[in-house]
Amino acid sequence: MARILVIDDEELARFTLREMLEAAGHEVVEAANGNEGTAFQRANPCDIVITDMIMPEKEGLETIVELKGEYPDLKIIAISGGGRTRNLDFLKLAGEFGADRIIIKPFSEEDLIEGLAACLPKA
Secondary structure, eight states, rough: OOOEEEOOOOHHHHHHHHHHHHTOOEEEESSSSSHHHHHHHSSSSSEEEEESSSSSSSSSSHHHHHHHHOTTOOOEEEOOOGGGGGGOOOHHHHTTTSSEEEEEEEOOOOHHHHHHHHHHHHO
8 A cells, every 4th residue: 555645736636536546545645736745745755646747836847856856766657638738748758857657648547556556666
């Protein structure tokens, strides 16, 4: 079981991710943007961060760079549907700047759990 921080500005997306992750036995905490997420991680470190890329206040790319700078071993999964333009360049950049996995929205529960498993320590 991992403690997972979900950062997404869409409440429904956070709810859906929480439901999938808790059903798989993980503990989930949430943040509505990158500023909240980085502050939460500093105060209450999680094992894995799942972050959306396009958000107000602090984008996912900034969040990834900041968190990886402070926590180099932190596993981060970047998710995005490309926003209104469906531009997925953010996900490519996320991988280049430290995201351990990238997942394109919409994704299935199986895709999420598979991506998460790749980031969990092997038992």
